[in-house]
Amino acid sequence: MAGKSRSYRIESEIEKSREESNWKKVIDLAEQLKLRSPNSEYLATFLIGEGKLESFLEEYPPIDANISKARTGLTEAKRFLVNTASEPGKKAGVMLDSYLLLGKLHYAMGMYEDSLNYYNQAELQTLTEKQLPSRSLRIVAESYAIKGMCLEKVPPSSSSKYKQAEWDEQRIKCFELAGDLTLLYLQEQDKLQQQPTINTSTGSYSPQPPNPERQIGPVLETALQRAPILYIQAGKLQSAVTRYRTMLSAVESSATQSLRLTLTRQLAEVLLRGVSGTNDVSSSLRKSNPASNKKLTQIQNSGADSPWKPRKYTGFNLFIPRNENEEIILLLLISEAMAVRDAVLSQSPEFKEARIHAYDNATAIYDLLTIALVRWGHADLLHESFERAMKFSFEEPHVWMQHALCLVTMGQYAHALSILKEVTKLLPTKVIPCLLAARICYEQLNQVNEGLEWSSQALSREMSSPQSLLSRCHLYVGIGYSLQAAAIHLKQEKQYLLSSAIESFH
Template identity: 50%
Template sequence: MANRTRTNTTKVEALIESCRSEGKWQRVIELTDELKSGSPHNECLANFLVGEARLESYLEEHAVAAESNFGRAKNGLAEARRYLNLALGESGQKAGIALDAYLLLAKLCYACGEYEQSLENFIKAELNTLAEKELTLRSLKILAESYAIKGLCLEQQAYKPTSKFKKAEKDTEMICCFERASDLGLLYLQEYDIVSGSNSSSNNSTAGSLLNVGVQQSLSSFAISSTIPSSSVTLEVSRRMGAILETALQRAPIVLIKAGKLQAAVERYRIMLNAIETRATQSLRLTLARQLAEVLLRGVSGTIYAPPFTTKSGGSTLRGGGATKRLWKPRKYAARQQFTPRNQQEEVILLLLIAEALAVRDTVLSQSPEFKQARQHAMGNVTAVYDLLTLATIRWGLVQLLNESFEKALKFSFGEQHVWRQYGLSLMAAEKHAHALRVLQESIKLTPGDPLPCLLASRLCYESLETVKQGLDYAQQALKREVKGLRPSRSQLFVGIGHQQLAIQATLKSDRDSYNKLALESLERAVQHDGNDHLAEYYLSLQYALLNQLGEALSHIRFALALRMEHAPCLHLFALLLTASRRPREALGVVEDALHEFPDNLQLLHVKAHLQLNLEDAETALSTVQHMLAVWREVYEAQLAGEEEKHSDTKSGIHLIHSSQMSDKDSISRVEQALSEAASSLSSFTQRPGPRRPWMLQIEIWLLLADVYMRIDQPNEALNCIHEATQIYPLSHQIMFMRGQVHVYLEQWLDAKQCFLNAVAANPNHTEALRALGETHLILGEPRLAEKMLKDAAKLDPNCPKIWFSLGQVMETLGDYNSSADCFATSLQLEPSCPVLPFTTIPLVFE
């Protein structure tokens, strides 16, 4: 058919050719009768056209290559087969339609499940030897489908080569067929868009300008659809491409991956994505972009990654080809200043952002029931893209980019719990805790039977927002949601953690005892529900330690370590329990062994330094703290170097003041005085960029270093360390307390008293500052004030022997010898079981 020149075509033949290109098969059959009546020499051509029309009409109505349809296809296509067989032979050769007839017969055999016969027809058509030349639209589609069908037949072929060389030869031929099919298929769709654009435009524009307009329209249509797309347009686009071509376009890179040619598969994806977009390939482009991103994330490491377009590939460009133009290659985008990814990270992010734009464009805002299926399909595409984007951005620390994408997603994600939950998790990763809690509250509403969002909200309240009662409410809500008690262990654990934290914060003994009892009951139930949960055993051990039941605590921490030996918080607690059992050297050995597994763990290094101080080894402690500073720089400095300020959830100094402790006027006046004392420091203070936690860790390290310097009688070095900490956050109560300790060392009692007053004003629950203030009042001859401060400290931490000893000294000064003796006895009773650091210094852990 393609061999006949246009000069010899009649008006009817031209009309038939137009109808074939547009897929109007019923009209083709009607015109065939007219063609036969015009000239008896056209009978062979008419047989071919009728066979083609009947074949294509049938395949448009029925699924291609579905096994259940093979029997029906043989019956339904018998007439088409007869007509196409009539178009073969010498008459077909003379009419120039034998090649097309063989190709269509191969397609017919494939639809009937006759794969071997289909391959035989391709051999008769000499498909592998065809030379590239200009083709009509219909011929382009026939040829593209032929290569696709040949590849599919080779894939489905029952015959398996016995030799590995023959298998490799077959695989190579199959891959070549799919690659040619994808190239010709894309070229056909591009040509069809040009032709249809020329027919619909009022002026005679060039093909290049039409392509440019198409590109602009494609880019400008990234807005969200307000309604469902027109079904007629969707059906027309789907019919124009056809199931066979769509399958070939998707299979081309997949067969390369199966053959172990990963880099070739990546290049194939890139070639297809770089082809100029058409109306029919818009949804396919989304699939290809997502698949390539997934391949790059899962299968390509940085060592074997090659940037795009480093190897030459055939194909013409928007600016037209030259002498090297390939006729059967799709046109590609080749504009000036085109962005080309330089590494794997850039390419993956670019692909996912393109996929996001395409997926968002197809979303349906209408909530009408009639659009439910389309809405679900569009949300499935969007969700798949966002899941991959989450994996990529979290891996490379691009949390802000992920947040922006989820913010846009909320516009069309009404009632979509998965998007809301992912958005909440991304905000938690970005340390936007208050915002994350509000998002998780919405997720809780959307999934009334799922305890997970409640547990996430509870963790957020415990760990970051310091709203323990609210976190406990969420944990109890999660416990109620557990279906038939299938897995209540973790919910029960969170309830126990909440009660434990409330007991630590409680100032009244009755409240503390009540919360401790509830915490112990909840944690024991959590262990009963899941005996293999190391976290439940860990928190139960911690609860016994807080209750000063060291035997039970040691027993449970050993259970926890048996369940998970390499768990840093368990090792941390075990070391403190050993110090409480008067075994400091054994505890130091545990910490040093743990640091072999976790060399960057600042909490363990902190314990190690205190143990060395406890063992009168200040010089070694000094080197340990200096090592802590080096570790901090290695872990956090690069992370914070170029980060902009983002403190939406960062607590200011005033937020550290507990409202329950600041109700009286005297406390308020003390706060004002403390803030005025820090005003001089604030004049040169600038908020540090990045998350708050790393800077707070550095403050702790500087203050520990100051403590060590005082132990080795270097107060000036200690003051320098305090100055470094002040540059980070001058309103820290810990800095005020440590400055007071330096004044105590220098016997500057009035200055020390003022520093301790500032520390207590900033944080009334800081027991060390209360004790130091009481001791200072005693030295200054103010025993009644000393008694008040020390009793307040004893209420907050009744297990501290130093507080009871100091209170005994005060009562002795006041002449109350019975009370003094009781205090000294309590101190002696508590001192053997006092750890080197309070158990409450261990941070909360949820993993």
């Protein structure tokens, strides 16, 4: 009886370790289980194979660059899993999981057809949608994602349109299922990490914060992003929009915070491609929020028709855009908030790569915000965004230039000129900032002499570094001389300035 109790305790520890991806401990406990419970031999063998596969892939993710290492480093894991993908393994309840992990293993080894064969043996496409433990959710999510990626690597042999359409549909279905399961898995992971932990010394408990270092890996990242991209490539923009909305309405988990930035920006880009500004999106969004008439905001499983759907945000006081214009602005403002949150302010060399990555993300968002907000006359809102961007745009001329253009649009010419002066220092060879400063001086500030100085500086830069703006530079210099001549009353000096203007115009 004590032996049985000890075996149950080991199995419980194994499940906990699998949930935590502690594969070294899983292997050690499986070895103990094999010794203490001969009836659990195939279960222990499966767990050892799983542990060896996952620990290897944590060090060498399943990408093309690691295929050769996987072919030599996964032979032992393959031997264990092939052993349990059998009738005795079926009796032990591990045959299906063995097939799924063998599919993953062969994908890592670059054997895509073999991987598909294992998924066909597992009858992956006919699995019953039922509630699964966290580890099983991940295995199934990865299986659908890998099957989709294998299908992309092994296109249909037939050239018929029917086969091609069937192949496209199967790929998208795999990635959509994988994406839903991934979101659900990550939500479950957050729930597990936030469960109260009993403190025996004080008798109190407190929720543990989510582990920010948890990485979802390249397979699940692909699962989340691939389906809408395939819709876009097929020209089905509305389907892509619907898919993006579905993913973004899912309850956020700690592991998807950075990915959410990418998804919101991509959805805004898709909407900007063909937005009419009149499409009513509120009805389509409300369809995915059936509890929108309830009084208090709450989180519920709005995919109640399927246990494989992630939980979604629903509630009465959720803001729902009235049209696509509002939706685009909302998406970009959310993206900006996340980009500002992730901005790296330190100028230390060790943070250079992270700083550049965060800045590039932010710049892409500010460019989209510029297109959207200026098109609809919201330059003041754009100006607020650029003011926030200044704190992490040290010596970054692109954002400074955009800020200056925004100020020009708002009529704040003196402020725009002061920023353009900084831009000309950051871009010592560029002609455009000098010409823009000259135009502001001529047209808005009545500073003709300073405008002529900027025009002459632009001409000098064009002569030393040609940018196909020579005629424009001469034009601005000529305008400067003309304006000076108009303000001069001395005949000789006036004639000199006019002749200089004519010479520049020629």
